[in-house]
Amino acid sequence: SAREMLALPGKNIIGKSYKDILSLSKYGEISKSIELGIQKKYRLSDKEININSGAQDTALALSLSPLRQSNNKFSGLIVVLDNLTQLIKAQKIAAWKEVAQRVAHEIKNPLTPIQLSAERIIKHLKKKKGKPDEIIDDGANTIVQEARTIKALVDEFSNFARMPKVHMQSTDIHEIIEQAVSLFKGLFKDIEFDVLYSLSVPSPIQTDPEQMKRVFINILDNAIHAMNKKGEIKIQTSFEKKEQRVKIEIADSGHGISLKDKGKLFLPHFSTKKKG
The missing domain is CATH 3.30.450.20 (PAS domain)
Structure with a gap:
């Protein structure tokens, strides 16, 4: 209304x-x-x-x-x-998809010959008698390795453009949260985790464990950097019986998000970090 x-x-x-x-x-x-x-x-x-x-x-x-x-x-x-809020949001996401597809295409074009050329140099050096030139050998190997890294990045762009398929599985959501939290525990000595799992949350539930784990990792990583690697992160789960949905609340003791930025939170690659 x-x-x-x-x-x-x-x-x-x-x-x-x-x-x-x-x-x-x-x-x-x-x-x-x-x-x-x-x-x-x-x-x-x-x-x-x-x-x-x-x-x-x-x-x-x-x-x-x-x-x-x-x-x-x-x-x-x-x-x-x-x-029109949802419509405009969908249009922005569609625009980002098109950008991602174009970037992936433009990077892939020169990347393949660069990698193949470096591999040919390595192959040629191995055929030569005697000890190969160490600088050329190291340089060619670095090119191949970095080309593979860029290729993986391009694949991520392509995955965003296509929107990765969801692989639904029977999953313990608390276990997924615990796996994400365990990656950060002990790594940052000034970060405290306060995790409260509700017994009302059904187990298992149908979700994509890999994508959900990625979501939690990204949220926790952003929270830690928002607090300058010092503070408290609270995680709480609950089950809303009427709506039949699991609710996961994550809060940190950082300075929060400005009102002007809240509407941009779900735009792809939006960030307030200086380095993106």
């Missing part, structure tokens, strides 16, 4: 003037558009408006249609709001 889309306070809004309902500054553009629509009695189609509701930005499409009586006299406006 419009109340939910606009995060309007209170429930008793029926019968009230739009000026009273949309009195906050964040609704200013909507209120102004409605006022102009009433004054000029015009039609408006899909005007995009962004509203910051605190936690995230909401993208809306505003449409106005004049209401007229049988004598063609203007009697009001029909105001229609559509939530």
Whole structure:
């Protein structure tokens, strides 16, 4: 509903003037558009408006249609709001996929001949009598090794562009969390982990263990660096019986995320780190 889309306070809004309902500054553009629509009695189609509701930005499409009586006299406006947030997010992800595909393609083109040429040099050196030139041999081996590393990176880009297939398996989600946490325990002496597993969480559950493990590792790694490798990370699980879903909450003692960045959290490769 419009109340939910606009995060309007209170429930008793029926019968009230739009000026009273949309009195906050964040609704200013909507209120102004409605006022102009009433004054000029015009039609408006899909005007995009962004509203910051605190936690995230909401993208809306505003449409106005004049209401007229049988004598063609203007009697009001029909105001229609559509939530475009998910659509715009999907478009951004699609754009990133296209970028990833192009980058992968452009890197792969020169990478294969570079690797093959280095391998030919190594093969040629092995055939030569006597001790091969150590600098050339080391250099060629380094080229081959780094080319393979770049190729693996390109494959990651390609995986993102295709979106990796999900391999659902019967999994103990607590075990997956424990595996991720164990990678960091002891590695950072000033990081404390406070983990609380709920006995209500069913085991096993159907999920992709590898992708879930990657998610936890990335979140924990980001949390540790956000706290400058010093602080506390809390992990808590619970089971919401009504929705039949497992809830996993992860919090750190860092400075948190600014309001302007919260809406960007699920954009591919978004980061506030200087090095990305």
